[in-house]
Amino acid sequence: MSYRIVFRQMAILFPFDDVARTKRLTYDSQYLLLEEGGDNNLFDARTNKVARDWTVLAAGMHWQVIGTVTKLAAAAAGGSLRLRNRQTTPEGYIGAIRRHLADPIAPDEAKRQGVRVNGTIxxxxDEVIYDPKHYERLAERNHTETSRDGQAVKVWTFNLLDPGDLLDFLTFHTLEQYQVQATRVPKSIWNQTAAWAPDVL
Known part of the structure; x- marks a missing residue:
């Protein structure tokens, strides 16, 4: 059975004073939670090691991040999620995240280390927009236009190490949805983001 191996984790803290200066609506500090991992049965042909990449697991206020992590931790109970390739319990996974959230790094430190985090919407x-008022605000931002599967699309890009961009992304990212039978469902944040970090931090 294949399973995900978690190699490294990182929490980035945007203190409330910094996010408040962006004039966006928020009442608490914001976090970005990153994780480097890969499937145990996929290997990098250059290094012969498990292929791995960085993912944005969660973003938002502390309680929102913990809520997301609690759901993800269920995979450890079934054996499909392991910290550093060791048997891991859901409690152990959540505990590891809590330790990173208790000792986060600042966005400027993340940049100094070569970390980059982008989000796209x-x-x-021609899509039906479920929240036109939010879409009008999003449309005020710079964007590019391209095509996907023959359909014209608009693409907004966000630098998630910038507190203003992070809050805008968290405000608008649920506008991007996909079809599930007769229902449209917001995309998960890890499907709208990309993260990079040096091999050695």
């Missing part, structure tokens, strides 16, 4: 020009 892609919306087709």
């Amino acid at each position: 892609t919306i087709g020009q």
Whole structure:
């Protein structure tokens, strides 16, 4: 059975004073939670090691991040999630995240270490928008236009190490949705983000 191996984790803290200066609506500090991992049965042909990449697991206020992590931790109970390739319990996984959240790094330190985190929101020009007021605010931001599967789409890009961009992304990212039977469902944040970090931090 394949399983995900978690190699490294990182929490980035945006203190409330910093996010408040962006004039966005928020009442608490914000976090970005990153994780480097990969499937145990996929290998990098260059290094012969397990292929791995960085993912944005969660973002938002402390309680929102913990809520997301608690759901993800269920995979450890079934054996499909392991910290450093060791048997891991859900409690052990959540505990590891809590330790990182208790000792986060600042966005400027993340940049100094070579960390980059981007978010994208892609919306087709003919899609039905469930929240037109939010979409009007999003449309005020700079964006690019391209095509996907023959459909014209607009793409917004966010630098998630910038507190203003982070809060805008968290405000608008649920506007991008996909079809599940007769229902449209917001995309998960890890499907709208990309993260990079040096091999050695």
